Amino acid sequence: MNLRVQFFSHLKDVTGSDEFHAHVPEGASVADLLTVVYGQHPKLRSWDSSILVGAGVEFVDRDYLLKEGDEIALMPPVQGG
Amino acid sequence: MNNSIIDDARAQQSDFSAEERSRYSRHLIMPEVTLAGQKRLKASRVLCIGAGGLGSPTALYLAAAGVGTLGLVDADVVDLSNLQRQLLHGTSDVGRPKLDSAQDRIREANPHVEVQLYPTRFTSENAMQIIEHYDVVIDGSDNFPTRYLSSDACVFARKPNIYGSVFRFDGQATVFAPHLGGPCYRCLFPEPPPAGAVPNCAEAGVLGVLPGVIGMMQAIEAIKLILGLGDSLLGRLLHFDALKMKFREFKLRRDPECPVCGEQPTITELQDYELFCGATPQEVATNGAGRLPSISVQELKRRRVARTPLTLLDVREPYELELAQIDGAKLIPLGEVEDRAGEIDRAKDVVVFCHAGVRSARAVQILQRSGFTNIYNLEGGIDAWSEQIDPAVPRY
Numbered sequence: 234m235n236l237r238v239q240f241f242s243h244l245k246d247v248t249g250s251d252e253f254h255a256h257v258p259e260g261a262s263v264a265d266l267l268t269v270v271y272g273q274h275p276k277l278r279s280w281d282s283s284i285l286v287g288a289g290v291e292f293v294d295r296d297y298l299l300k301e302g303d304e305i306a307l308m309p310p311v312q313g314g
Numbered sequence: 315m316n317n318s319i320i321d322d323a324r325a326q327q328s329d330f331s332a333e334e335r336s337r338y339s340r341h342l343i344m345p346e347v348t349l350a351g352q353k354r355l356k357a358s359r360v361l362c363i364g365a366g367g368l369g370s371p372t373a374l375y376l377a378a379a380g381v382g383t384l385g386l387v388d389a390d391v392v393d394l395s396n397l398q399r400q401l402l403h404g405t406s407d408v409g410r411p412k413l414d415s416a417q418d419r420i421r422e423a424n425p426h427v428e429v430q431l432y433p434t435r436f437t438s439e440n441a442m443q444i445i446e447h448y449d450v451v452i453d454g455s456d457n458f459p460t461r462y463l464s465s466d467a468c469v470f471a472r473k474p475n476i477y478g479s480v481f482r483f484d485g486q487a488t489v490f491a492p493h494l495g496g497p498c499y500r501c502l503f504p505e506p507p508p509a510g511a512v513p514n515c516a517e518a519g520v521l522g523v524l525p526g527v528i529g530m531m532q533a534i535e536a537i538k539l540i541l542g543l544g545d546s547l548l549g550r551l552l553h554f555d556a557l558k559m560k561f562r563e564f565k566l567r568r569d570p571e572c573p574v575c576g577e578q579p580t581i582t583e584l585q586d587y588e589l590f591c592g593a594t595p596q597e598v599a600t601n602g603a604g605r606l607p608s609i610s611v612q613e614l615k616r617r618r619v620a621r622t623p624l625t626l627l628d629v630r631e632p633y634e635l636e637l638a639q640i641d642g643a644k645l646i647p648l649g650e651v652e653d654r655a656g657e658i659d660r661a662k663d664v665v666v667f668c669h670a671g672v673r674s675a676r677a678v679q680i681l682q683r684s685g686f687t688n689i690y691n692l693e694g695g696i697d698a699w700s701e702q703i704d705p706a707v708p709r710y
Contacts, residue, residue: 241553242481243512283507291565292502292551306562308553310503311479311486313515314368314456314525 234259234301238270241308244284248274257299263288264295266305283310318542319449319474320354328356328382334426338380351541352380356426358540359383361448363436363464365416366390367515367525368454368478368532370402375533377420377427381540384420385448387432388412395710399522436460438584441467450536452476454529456514458506459587465490465499466584469575475499476535476547478528480520481513483556485528489535489547492568492575496548501569501576509592510672517672524556606678608691611698614665623662629677630668630696637710638696640667648673655684667692667699669710 238253245251255269263286271278285292287306288299299305318325330338330349341347341355360381362369365388377384390412392403400412407415413431420429432444436455441463445451451473453464461479468475474491477499490498531552538544551564573580617624628635628643629651646654648668658664664686668674671694678691692699700707 241555242484243518246518279508280511282505283503285502285564287562287564290563292567306553306564308564309512310458310507311481311484312456312458312461312512313480313518313520314364314366314454314478 234261234299236266236299236303236305238266238305238307241306242311243309244277244280244307247276247280255305261299262295263293263297263299263305266299267295270307277307280309284308316542318354319539320358324357325350325354328353330356334380337424337426341380346543347541351543354540354542355380355537356382358450359385359448360450360452360536360540361385361387361445362452362454363387363460364454364456365400365402365412366396366454366456367399367480367520368529369416369452370400371526371529372452372454372478372533372536373416373420374402374423375530376536377424377429379533379537380424381427381536383428383430383448385430385432385444386413386416387434387436387444388416389433389435395516399520399525401526436463438463438587441584442471445471445473448473450474450476450539452478452532452536454478454532458512458591461499462506462590463584463587466574466581469493469498470583474539474548476532476539478525478532480515480525480528482518483521483524485524485554485556486551487528487531487535487547487554488551488566489539491548492572494548495568497566497568498572498575500574501572502551502566504569504573506591510675513672516670521556524554527554527556606675606691607689608675608678608693609665610693611703614692614699615703625659625662625664627658627664627666627677628668628696629666629674634669634710638700638708640696640699640704640707643667648677651677651680652684655681655686658686660686660688662688664689665692666690667695669695670697671695 236255238255240248240251257266285308288303338352341352358381362373365386392407392410392412394408402419403415413433417429445467451468465475472493476489478487492498535547549566551566553562570577626643628645629648631647666674666677675691678689681689700709
């Protein structure tokens with residue numbers, strides 16, 4: 234299935250883009266998707282432990298099973314005020 | 315039924331003069347507020363951590379709305395570079411403590427507000443004593459250690475923590491309050507990001523209006539909790555993208571295994587948050603791998619005066635050159651340093667600088683991995699050079 238992955242805040246700088254279209258097999262989990270994303274954007278890998286993954290309107294765990302059409306958001310912590 | 319966090323007995327104690335009835339008339343005529351609600355606002359005590367980009371709109375609007383007591387914590391002095399977004403402070407306030415100008419501005423907005431000033435950093439030592447006097451805490455801080463501290467302290471004191479943060483054109487807001495059923499900051503981010511990996515406003519920049527939007531959302535959430543109105547952002551993170559002009563929200567869940575608010579907490583008192591988040595830019599860049607070789611701006615000046623051969627490497631972005639530059643420096647932006655290392659004359663000592671010393675620390679690390687041995691980070695960057703050595707170089 235095809236999924237649209239959006240990068241938020243500083244991750245746009247890290248990847249040099251604001252979104253990524255990923256193709257993953259049916260039944261893939263968030264962890265599987267991240268492997269694909271990191272393959273394309275290796276610099277993201279070091280952020281892994283601080284990235285929140287949004288699927289649709291929820292933040293989800295890495296074992297969440299993706300559904301066709303899920304809008305994926307990758308969000309880093311932000312400190313500025 | 316009212317879900318206000320201010321109990322009725324306290325709210326009843328507020329008196330209102332004729333002047334106040336006129337001042338708050340646009341609140342008083344709304345059936346959701348009325349005099350009863352305005353009394354709750356007057357009885358309420360709100361603490362703003364930070365009187366900067368987020369704290370400015372939050373404090374100003376809460377004062378105007380009639381919050382009875384506003385506490386402000388900030389140890390900084392007003393700088394010219396604050397004025398593009400921090401509207402509590404004006405041009406004539408540059409150099410004054412932020413809390414002095416904040417107090418003046420708030421008094422002018424609404425003299426009925428009692429303003430409590432804490433001209434200090436918010437620390438593990440003073441956090442609990444300060445927070446205990448307040449009903450709601452607004453996190454308008456600008457760094458991870460204070461964000462973890464403010465969240466943990468609010469969990470321990472059972473106070474709602476209204477969170478906001480900004481980055482360039484993006485902002486986020488939510489309400490953390492495990493005692494009301496929501497998560498805390500640690501449920502989202504159990505561990506801080508690698509120190510220095512996430513730029514702050516000084517490093518990344520921020521659209522001046524953006525903290526206005528987010529700070530006002532924080533103010534609205536505080537007022538809703540005080541009045542017991544509507545659906546709070548408890549359990550939801552609202553993300554605002556000003557470039558796309560889009561809001562997106564995500565449901566948040568409490569983490570039952572959260573070390574602070576979970577079922578079996580392992581952290582039951584405040585910690586050393588600087589240590590938890592990793593301290594200085596130097597330590598950041600080295601990721602704890604030891605101190606980076608560095609020199610001070612005074613030492614750089616001494617070497618330049620003595621005409622000691624050295625290579626001066628500027629790792630800022632090309633658009634920063636027209637803001638300020640140091641003569642004789644070679645520009646290679648941080649993102650290109652690895653690929654263009656061959657262009658750097660390594661026969662001489664190499665001194666690397668950026669705006670404030672964070673990016674250059676990373677560049678030094680990259681170049682060390684590429685085999686550079688005589689390489690040094692300029693502490694404080696071009697900003698320190700301008701401030702301490704050459705005032706002809708503009709600060710930005």
